[in-house]
Amino acid sequence: DTGVSQDPRHKITKRGQNVTFRCDPISEHNRLYWYRQTLGQGPEFLTYFQNEAQLEKSRLLSDRFSAERPKGSFSTLEIQRTEQGDSAMYLCASSFTRVMDDTEAFFGQGTRLTVV
Amino acid sequence: QKEVEQNSGPLSVPEGAIASLNCTYSDRGSQSFFWYRQYSGKSPELIMSIYSNGDKEDGRFTAQLNKASQYVSLLIRDSQPSDSATYLCAVKGWTNAGKSTFGDGTTLTVKP
Numbered sequence: 001d002t003g004v005s006q007d008p009r010h011k012i013t014k015r016g017q018n019v020t021f022r023c024d025p026i027s028e029h030n031r032l033y034w035y036r037q038t039l040g041q042g043p044e045f046l047t048y049f050q051n052e053a054q055l056e057k058s059r060l061l062s063d064r065f066s067a068e069r070p071k072g073s074f075s076t077l078e079i080q081r082t083e084q085g086d087s088a089m090y091l092c093a094s095s096f097t098r099v100m101d102d103t104e105a106f107f108g109q110g111t112r113l114t115v116v
Numbered sequence: 117q118k119e120v121e122q123n124s125g126p127l128s129v130p131e132g133a134i135a136s137l138n139c140t141y142s143d144r145g146s147q148s149f150f151w152y153r154q155y156s157g158k159s160p161e162l163i164m165s166i167y168s169n170g171d172k173e174d175g176r177f178t179a180q181l182n183k184a185s186q187y188v189s190l191l192i193r194d195s196q197p198s199d200s201a202t203y204l205c206a207v208k209g210w211t212n213a214g215k216s217t218f219g220d221g222t223t224l225t226v227k228p
Contacts, residue, residue, distance in 0.1 A: 042120070043160065043204070058215075091159055105216065110158075
């Protein structure tokens with residue numbers, strides 16, 4: 001399967017615990033995006049990388065959230081001291097971008113987080 | 117006002133009919149427009165992209181863009197029950213902009 005892969009698919013954690021999610025993009029894609037989606041809402045942008053550089057981070061993103069893409073390949077999203085309000089589907093997407101040429105973003109299956 | 121607005125629906129059409137989904141956006145500088153389909157409990161799946169004013173057809177799907185009116189639509193011809201899903205409109209500010217801004221989706225039900 002050459003699509004975007006996310007792990008784990010489901011995560012249940014207790015409030016206050018830290019969680020980490022992994023995303024493996026489509027291999028030739030240089031951009032990687034993280035979104036969060038709650039029921040009845042569209043995906044909400046969190047952050048994105050071009051290669052290993054984190055180029056934009058949502059102003060809404062708490063400092064409890066951190067993302068990395070150390071070698072420009074896979075990425076991790078960590079949430080520290082989870083809160084019930086963090087319960088959501090966390091979506092990763094990737095795309096290929098050259099100067100003045102952008103392609104569509106393709107999503108992984110998502111990681112559903114439940115904080116109890 | 118949300119940056120990308122869609123009618124939440126639900127929109128219900130009979131099998132074989134044309135389903136029309138609409139989206140308006142507030143950023144006049146937006147350049148790239150996408151339609152995603154999302155089945156319940158699944159992640160969004162890209163079905164159409166459009167960058168220029170006018171129509172773009174792909175099988176049973178036609179995307180229409182009117183930048184002057186800040187309006188993009190998706191038509192689904194010969195609707196099938198398998199088309200029942202939530203359709204998300206996404207907008208990018210310029211070609212190399214990082215993020216897409218999504219609407220909250222329109223839920224479509226196609227009745228056999």
